[in-house]
Every structure is written in C-alpha cells, then in structure tokens.
Amino acid sequence: MKKKSKLLDYLVKYRVFVIFAVMFIVMAISSDVFLTRGNILNMLRQLSINGILAVGMTFVLITGGIDLSVGAVLTFSAMVGCSLIQKGSPYPVILAVAVSLAIGVGIGLINGIIVAKGSVPAFIVTLGTQMMAAGAALLLRNGSPIPGLKDEYNVIGAGSFLGVPLPIYIFFAIMLIGGFVLRRTRFGRHTYAVGGNALAARACGIRDKSVTIWVYVISGLCAAIAGVVLSARVRTATPIAGSGYELDAIAAAVLGGTSLTGGIGNMWGTLAGVLIIGLLNNGMDLLNIQSYIQDIIQGLIIIAAVYIDVNTNKARN
Amino acid sequence: MSENERILEMRDIVKEFSGVRVLDRVSFALRRGTVHALMGENGAGKSTLMKILCGIYAKTEGEILLRGAPAEIQTPTDAKALGVAMIHQELSAFHALTVSANMFMNREFMKGPVIDEARMVSETDKVFSDLGIRIDPKAKMETLSVAEMQLVEIAKAVSTDADIIIMDEPTSALTEAEVRKLYETVEDLKSRGKSIIYISHKIEEIFAIADEITVLRDGSLVGHDEIGAFDKDRLISMMVGRTLSQQFHKTRHTFGDVMLKVEGLSREHAFENVSFEVRAGEVFGLAGLIGAGRTEVVETLFGLAKKSAGTVSLYGAPVEINSPGDAIHSGIAFVSEDRKNVGLNLVGSVKENITLANLKKYCRLGVINAREERAASDAQAEKLSVKANSRDTLAMYLSGGNQQKVILARWMSTTPRILILDEPTKGIDVGAKAEIYRLIDEFAAEGNCVIMVSSEMPEVLGMSDRIAVMHEGRMTAVFDRDEATQEKILAAAAGI
Structure with missing residues (x-):
C-alpha cells in the first residue's frame, strides 16, 4: 500500500515525462518508421531549434516576464550574420557567428532595459521588438533569402559527430548549461526570487532590475544561437524563418511546468515540453496527417497536457 | 445573556483532509445578539471550522443547526442564503472599483440590462448612515485606508441581511482609534440582534468585546464558557496547553555605545x-x-x-x-x-x-x-x-x-x-x-x-x-x- 502510493507520488511528480512516455509508446506502436535511428535523430535535430529557444524562454518566464521577440530575433540575427558570409565574401565564418550573437544579445539588452527600467509590460516591449526585428529582416534583402553560404558555416547545422547531428549536441549543451545556471548558481536563485516576489528580493539586497535585464539577454542570445543553427542547417537565411517560434518555446516551457506568473519552473520540465512538441510534429508527419489538421491537433494536445498537469497537481495538494 | 436563543449550533464536526483529522468532534454554539470569540493558536482549527460554516469546505461528519433547524451548507452561496457572512482577514476588495460597486458585487441593482449606479450609491449611503460610517460610496476602493475597507466589508455583510457575521482578525491592520470605532459598530450590530463570531489573537481585545469564548487546540474543543469565567492566564494556558508565566521575555542588561x-x-x-x-x-x-x-x-x-x-x-x-x-x-x-x-x-x-x-x-x-x-x-x-x-x-x-x-x-x-x-x-x-x-x-x-x-x-x-x-x-x-x-x-x- 505504502509502496504503491510512493510510486504514484513519483508518477504525479514527473507527470510531464509520463505524458511524453505515453505519447512515445503510442507512436512506437502506430508507426514502423518511428523507432528507427534515422527518425529519432531527425526528430531530435528538428526539435533542437525550439529547444534552444525554450531554454532562454524558461529564464524569462521564471522572472514572470515573457519574450515574444525570439522568433524574429532568430530570423534577423541570422539574416545579418549570413549576409556577411556568402561564398566569395572576404569575412571569416566566425565573424558571422559573432555578429549574429551580438545582435541577439543587443536586442535582449534593449528588451531587458525597457522592461526593467522603463516598467513597460514585457508583452508590449517584446511584441514591439518582434515587429521591428521581423521588419528589419525583410528589409535587409527586400524579402529575399540569403543562400550560398560558406561550407564551414553550414557544418554548424548540417554536420555530425559520431553519427549524431551537431544541432543535437548544441541543444543539449545549452540545456545543461541553462539547467546548471538555474539550479546551482546564485544568479539562478535570484531569477526564482525575482519572479516569486520582486519586492522581497529587493529587500534581500538583490538587484532585481539587473536580474530582469540579464534574463532577456540570455533569451536573446539563445534566439541568436538558434538562428545560426537553423540557417546553417538549411544552408540559407530566410527572412521569415522564425516566425511563430516564440509560441512553441513558450508552450514547451509551460508544458514543462513553468508558471506564467513567475517563480516556478525548471529545465528538466522544459526539456520534457520540448520533447513532447517535437514528438507531436514528427509523429503527425509520419502518420501522414495533413499539416492544417496538425495545427489543430497540436493546439488541442497542448491544452490537454497543461490541463492534466495543473489538475493532477491540484488533486495531489 | 445566556437565555438568548441559539441561532447556530455546530455539533460534533469532524473534518478530514485525505485521512488526516484536522477537526475532531468540535461543537460550537452561538447565541443571538452576542459576540462569541473563537480562540486558539494557528493550526488549532478555527479557520477550518469557519470555512465549513461558510461552505468553503465540506464537513466529514457532524451536523449544523441554524435557528434550530438542520442546515445543509454545501457552497458559499448556501451560506450566504442562510445569513452567514464572513469578513476576511485579508480583504478581498476590488480595488479599482468604487465602494458601492464593491458593496453590491454580484447583486447589483439593474435598470433593464444596465447597472443602476445611482440606486447603488443611494443604497450604500443608506447602509452607511445606519452604521454611522462616513465614506463616500463613489470613492475608488483603493483610496480607502485598510480600516475603511474593513468597514465597507462589515457594511456589506449587514446589507445582505446576514444574522451571523464572522470576523477573522478584524483589527490586525487597525489603529487604536479605528479599533474603538470597530467596537462601536460591533455593539451596534449586537443591539440589532446580529450574532458575531470573532476570531483574534489579541487577548485584550477579546476581554473588551466578547460575551463568550470557545477555545480550540489541535483540532479539538478545549473549553467553552462565558467571558466572566475566564482570566487572561487561564485563557492563554487553555490555548497553548501550558501556562506562560511571562509573555514578554525581557532581561536586564547594560547598554554600550x-x-x-x-x-x-x-x-x-x-x-x-x-x-x-x-x-x-x-x-x-x-x-x-x-x-x-x-x-x-x-x-x-x-x-x-x-x-x-x-x-x-x-x-x-x-x-x-x-x-x-x-x-x-x-x-x-x-x-x-x-x-x-x-x-x-x-x-x-x-x-x-x-x-x-x-x-x-x-x-x-x-x-x-x-x-x-x-x-x-x-x-x-x-x-x-x-x-x-x-x-x-x-x-x-x-x-x-x-x-x-x-x-x-x-x-x-x-x-x-x-x-x-x-x-x-x-x-x-x-x-x-x-x-x-x-x-x-x-x-x-x-x-x-x-x-x-x-x-x-x-x-x-x-x-x-x-x-x-x-x-x-x-x-x-x-x-x-x-x-x-x-x-x-x-x-x-x-x-x-
């Protein structure tokens, strides 16, 4: 009896992983292709972009903020970076990467400063920078993509190591670093404190505004990294590449138990959320579900998963 | 006083949360036109008992009699309909709305499909002048002091024709002058035949205002009596289960620079x-x-x-x-x-x-x-x-x-x-x-x-x-x- 309830406790505690496991098993039964090495790697490679965004988003959401600009930052930073390194350009690849990341950090800094010092709601600030970055990305080449990138650049997204595509390594590395920073460092603890109660955090001597600025910088940086990985994988920077990605990242974090009101969340949960969304996209492709219907199903499943999550927690308390 | 009829009786109330008993056969009786203090340390079960009375929690066992008749209180709406109103410790006001809007929240006066603001203001004025409260019904709630908000809550309870008003730590945010004002209001309510259940940690306050005391400890009834039967030491020792010889621990020591x-x-x-x-x-x-x-x-x-x-x-x-x-x-x-x-x-x-x-x-x-x-x-x-x-x-x-x-x-x-x-x-x-x-x-x-x-x-x-x-x-x-x-x-x- 006691043992059983303990097992149940664990299942409730790690319910997002249970949801993922159930979906995984359903897919494994429904499709012959699903469990092949090729498909699993493909799925992981595809979800790595959302995964990188979701790491930054988790930081922002834990402070009680939101970052709607990540999709557009991904696009814009990649467009600018890639414009420097089409074949025949004199600039080295490292410069393109550095410029992209600097743009991500810069936009994150702007978001953070306006949110923290200007007291403008994060929703509005990042919606504004999203629109500006999306517009600027289109303006850069008048709406055309930038193809023909140098091969050294493309390796970042298309290369592999020990048979595993590089984007998967990059995603897991960022996730691990993000998880470590959040769980084990002073900055991470301050992130939770500011989101849980900014006034109490300030009364403890924490510089809450600077914590707020930093989480947007992290989010911007993650968006730029995702931009580099994505443009290198498809060997082209397209000016609408990341549109709508912010919502997938938010959905992944919230699926993973991160609270939109701040103070609660963790990287393992976000990982589960990213896996669930990735599995959904991959699974529905394999089952030949039409893409419009995919959207409908994905919307439904996100609501259902968060419903189960919130209500099992309520029942337990 | 003791001949006043019992307006409320809670008999052998048991409440369990997932098998843990937080209230163990607690009985409580309230007489019309009296102030009945409910005392006990945090976690003694006072709030749980009151939440059962207000329909927020469902009791596990026991029965509730209102005006001598068995009452089924399943929801807060039931409690309101039966004349039970609670004034919360942490006030749940709508700060951006006016006083009159707060007074008649969810029971607004209507003129066809629209709210009759003028009538709400005049009705609020009427209740306020009855109770001697001087607050502008058109003021935004957020412009009021905590004490004034509390008075609005009390007026709201009175205006719903509640017979039983539960006050949970009503003076925790009030000044001495405001507390005196509250006492006057409570006396006034008593004289109108309203009954008040008064929860407070402040012992001086209880002796100033209560007619009877019921003490709970660890989910059980410790005792119940009229105020005259208590003194401060007895009350404290009933609440904590031991005598506190000295409440304020203060030793003599010398001061430095x-x-x-x-x-x-x-x-x-x-x-x-x-x-x-x-x-x-x-x-x-x-x-x-x-x-x-x-x-x-x-x-x-x-x-x-x-x-x-x-x-x-x-x-x-x-x-x-x-x-x-x-x-x-x-x-x-x-x-x-x-x-x-x-x-x-x-x-x-x-x-x-x-x-x-x-x-x-x-x-x-x-x-x-x-x-x-x-x-x-x-x-x-x-x-x-x-x-x-x-x-x-x-x-x-x-x-x-x-x-x-x-x-x-x-x-x-x-x-x-x-x-x-x-x-x-x-x-x-x-x-x-x-x-x-x-x-x-x-x-x-x-x-x-x-x-x-x-x-x-x-x-x-x-x-x-x-x-x-x-x-x-x-x-x-x-x-x-x-x-x-x-x-x-x-x-x-x-x-x-």
Whole structure:
C-alpha cells in the first residue's frame, strides 16, 4: 500500500515525462518508421531549434516576464550574420557567428532595459521588438533569402559527430548549461526570487532590475544561437524563418511546468515540453496527417497536457 | 445573556483532509445578539471550522443547526442564503472599483440590462448612515485606508441581511482609534440582534468585546464558557496547553555605545526631521498610529526608499545607504510588516527563503554549494524552531507564525548588528509570539540593537527600553522604559 502510493507520488511528480512516455509508446506502436535511428535523430535535430529557444524562454518566464521577440530575433540575427558570409565574401565564418550573437544579445539588452527600467509590460516591449526585428529582416534583402553560404558555416547545422547531428549536441549543451545556471548558481536563485516576489528580493539586497535585464539577454542570445543553427542547417537565411517560434518555446516551457506568473519552473520540465512538441510534429508527419489538421491537433494536445498537469497537481495538494 | 436563543449550533464536526483529522468532534454554539470569540493558536482549527460554516469546505461528519433547524451548507452561496457572512482577514476588495460597486458585487441593482449606479450609491449611503460610517460610496476602493475597507466589508455583510457575521482578525491592520470605532459598530450590530463570531489573537481585545469564548487546540474543543469565567492566564494556558508565566521575555542588561544615530532624517510627503539614537543592547520601540510615518522611517533606513534630507551614522561614522544591499552590508536587517509582499517568496522553499539575503556566503564563483546552504538553512531553522514538513516545503504552506520565523531566520543568518522589526508579531499566535520576544531579548543582550515598530501597546511597553512616538510624520516624544505608560504614548501618538 505504502509502496504503491510512493510510486504514484513519483508518477504525479514527473507527470510531464509520463505524458511524453505515453505519447512515445503510442507512436512506437502506430508507426514502423518511428523507432528507427534515422527518425529519432531527425526528430531530435528538428526539435533542437525550439529547444534552444525554450531554454532562454524558461529564464524569462521564471522572472514572470515573457519574450515574444525570439522568433524574429532568430530570423534577423541570422539574416545579418549570413549576409556577411556568402561564398566569395572576404569575412571569416566566425565573424558571422559573432555578429549574429551580438545582435541577439543587443536586442535582449534593449528588451531587458525597457522592461526593467522603463516598467513597460514585457508583452508590449517584446511584441514591439518582434515587429521591428521581423521588419528589419525583410528589409535587409527586400524579402529575399540569403543562400550560398560558406561550407564551414553550414557544418554548424548540417554536420555530425559520431553519427549524431551537431544541432543535437548544441541543444543539449545549452540545456545543461541553462539547467546548471538555474539550479546551482546564485544568479539562478535570484531569477526564482525575482519572479516569486520582486519586492522581497529587493529587500534581500538583490538587484532585481539587473536580474530582469540579464534574463532577456540570455533569451536573446539563445534566439541568436538558434538562428545560426537553423540557417546553417538549411544552408540559407530566410527572412521569415522564425516566425511563430516564440509560441512553441513558450508552450514547451509551460508544458514543462513553468508558471506564467513567475517563480516556478525548471529545465528538466522544459526539456520534457520540448520533447513532447517535437514528438507531436514528427509523429503527425509520419502518420501522414495533413499539416492544417496538425495545427489543430497540436493546439488541442497542448491544452490537454497543461490541463492534466495543473489538475493532477491540484488533486495531489 | 445566556437565555438568548441559539441561532447556530455546530455539533460534533469532524473534518478530514485525505485521512488526516484536522477537526475532531468540535461543537460550537452561538447565541443571538452576542459576540462569541473563537480562540486558539494557528493550526488549532478555527479557520477550518469557519470555512465549513461558510461552505468553503465540506464537513466529514457532524451536523449544523441554524435557528434550530438542520442546515445543509454545501457552497458559499448556501451560506450566504442562510445569513452567514464572513469578513476576511485579508480583504478581498476590488480595488479599482468604487465602494458601492464593491458593496453590491454580484447583486447589483439593474435598470433593464444596465447597472443602476445611482440606486447603488443611494443604497450604500443608506447602509452607511445606519452604521454611522462616513465614506463616500463613489470613492475608488483603493483610496480607502485598510480600516475603511474593513468597514465597507462589515457594511456589506449587514446589507445582505446576514444574522451571523464572522470576523477573522478584524483589527490586525487597525489603529487604536479605528479599533474603538470597530467596537462601536460591533455593539451596534449586537443591539440589532446580529450574532458575531470573532476570531483574534489579541487577548485584550477579546476581554473588551466578547460575551463568550470557545477555545480550540489541535483540532479539538478545549473549553467553552462565558467571558466572566475566564482570566487572561487561564485563557492563554487553555490555548497553548501550558501556562506562560511571562509573555514578554525581557532581561536586564547594560547598554554600550551609540550604534545608530539618525539626525534630521526626512522624506518628502512621508516624514520630517526625525532624529534619534540607539545604543548597543537597546530595544528601541517606535509607537504611533498607522500612517504616522514609522514604516516609512525604517524603510528609508534600510535603503528601500530615498531620504530627502538628514544623516545616518553607524558606529560613529556617517554612512550613505542607497539600497537594501548597502544596508545589509552595514549589518542592518529588516523584517517588514508586510510578510507576504515584502518578506517572503511564497512560491520559494523554506531553505531558499532563509538563505536569500546572504546567498553569497554559500557560493564559490557564483555557484551555490548545496551542502553548505542546506546545513546553514537547517541550522537557522532549528534555532528559531521553524515548523515545516521539510526544508523544501514552499513558504506559502506555512502558518503565519512559521512564515515570520523563516524571515527572522533569514535575517539572523546575515549576522546583523541592527535588527529593524516592523510589526513583528502581527497576525501570529501566542506561542510564536513568545519565541519572537525571546529572540529579540537575546539578540539585544548580545550587544546588538533592535528597532521595533509596533502598534500593539502591550508589546511596545513590554519589550522596549526606550519608546519614541510618531505623529503625522514627526517624532513627538521619546520615553524611557520606566516612565512610559499607555496614556502618555496614546497622547503623543494623537499629537496632544
């Protein structure tokens, strides 16, 4: 009896992983292709972009903020970076990467400063920078993509190591670093404190505004990294590449138990959320579900998963 | 009095939460036109019992009789329909709406499909003048003082024709004058045949207002009697299960040099020209009415707000404190009166809350040493006897007294020399209060100093070595422990 309830406790505690496991098993039964090495790697490679965004988003959401600009930052930073390194350009690849990341950090800094010092709601600030970055990305080449990138650049997204595509390594590395920073460092603890109660955090001597600025910088940086990985994988920077990605990242974090009101969340949960969304996209492709219907199903499943999550927690308390 | 009919009887009420019995066959009877105090420490089961009466919780066993007839109270709506109204400890007002909109929330007067604002205002006026309340029904709720909001809540209960009004810690945010006003309102309600269940930790208050007392402890009924059968000691010992020979722990010790010196401190629109000094070993009380500027003074000292003039010296040298970080660095700790908004991260764990103010100490290169942090947090929690399931329990699940102890544990772990306490025992039970008084005394005895803002007169008189009184942003008097009396303090607080 006691043992059983303990097992149940664990299942409730790690319910997002249970949801993922159930979906995984359903897919494994429904499709012959699903469990092949090729498909699993493909799925992981595809979800790595959302995964990188979701790491930054988790930081922002834990402070009680939101970052709607990540999709557009991904696009814009990649467009600018890639414009420097089409074949025949004199600039080295490292410069393109550095410029992209600097743009991500810069936009994150702007978001953070306006949110923290200007007291403008994060929703509005990042919606504004999203629109500006999306517009600027289109303006850069008048709406055309930038193809023909140098091969050294493309390796970042298309290369592999020990048979595993590089984007998967990059995603897991960022996730691990993000998880470590959040769980084990002073900055991470301050992130939770500011989101849980900014006034109490300030009364403890924490510089809450600077914590707020930093989480947007992290989010911007993650968006730029995702931009580099994505443009290198498809060997082209397209000016609408990341549109709508912010919502997938938010959905992944919230699926993973991160609270939109701040103070609660963790990287393992976000990982589960990213896996669930990735599995959904991959699974529905394999089952030949039409893409419009995919959207409908994905919307439904996100609501259902968060419903189960919130209500099992309520029942337990 | 005792011949008054029983308007409410709760018989052998049992409440279990997932198999854990939190109320064990508790009976409670309320007579018409009386004030019945429900007493007990936090966790004794008072709130649970009242939530059952209000339809918020369903009882596991037992029966409820209203006006002699069995009543089924399943939902808050049932309770309202049966004439039971509760005035909550933490007021649940709609701040952005008007007073009249709050009065008639969800029972608005309509003129066809639209709300009849004019009628709501006039009806509100009618109820207010009946009760002698002078508040503009058209004012926004947020412009009211806490006391006024409380009066609106009471008026609201009266206007629903409630016979039974439950008041949960109604005076916790009120000044002496406002408390007197509340007593008058309560007397008035009694004379109209309303019955009041009064929950409070303040024992003086109970003796001033109650007709009967029921005491609960650990989910069981300890006793019930008319007020005349009780004295203070008996009541306390019934509540805590032991006698508290001395509530205020205060030892005699000598004072050292001046640690903190404040000269001409001012902050615009808050307080002006405040000067005082506090010596090592001293407990310095700050008395006055709510809104006199005491909280603002200590917040400014701690760097939560900017001063507009004046100097602050620590250990004989002038200092500039521009942020709480500066203050902590200078050895100042601050326990706010607003536990939930300025004190705790409610969704953070006990451990996280305890170590938040000096996390640096447990960090190497910004990385937290988890073992060191756990050990430090456990040590502080034990020292202050924080009762929680584990160090990972979220602060929101603790009782008020334990939440306060968590905050004290946090600040004691910063090893401060100057401890600023703002209403340190607000809304917490007798046992926790006594522990906090002991802590204050020990801290001062070690050669540190304490500044204590308090609106509870016995606390100020019992704990302070010197008492300063503020009135409308100015310091009007300073008394030594031996010369201070309640009358002198009240006179100075009223600006007389």
